[in-house]
Amino acid sequence: MKTIKVSFNINNEDVALDVRPYETLLETLRERLFLTGAKEACGLGACGACTVVVNGIPLRSCLVLTPEVEGATITTVEGLREDGKLHPLQETFMEKGAVQCGFCTSGMIMTAKALLDRKKKPTKKEIVTTISSNICRCTGYKKIVEAVEEAAKRMATA
Ligand code: FES
Ligand code: FES
Known part of the structure; x- marks a missing residue:
């Protein structure tokens, strides 16, 4: 199957992945990176359970295709803790x-x-x-x- 190379920074870590062209960011987070804080509820952009911050903007990761976040800086709920202290x-x-x-x-x-x-x-x-x-x-x-x-x-x- 055809895949696309994507690189981005997530929770202060650089990652490079080969993903399916139509793979959603939510799928990548949960199934490839095992960051399961973002939840899938509606899967249609209506509920916000899958929200992550991309380049400072809260986005519904079920509506974002992973190839679209090439070069982006992403924060998920797992990345909020600093020096062992909760946000x-x-x-x-x-x-x-x-x-x-x-x-x-x-x-x-x-x-x-x-x-x-x-x-x-x-x-x-x-x-x-x-x-x-x-x-x-x-x-x-x-x-x-x-x-x-x-x-x-x-x-x-x-
Ligand atoms: S799962 Fe509901 S907006 Fe993404
Ligand atoms: S949906 Fe249960 S705490 Fe918000």
């Missing part, structure tokens, strides 16, 4: 009870991370609008919004 969003999601089944959590966190990376003090409305692109069937969103607000505070004072 503030990971801490506050746990502390605020913003995780129930957890299926949406990595996508929510990566969507929120991209927001906090570009805006240090987002308003509540900006947080709500941003995470409204991700579906959570469990939490009712209130605790997720509180977790993002608290993480923003901690990151601003760090």
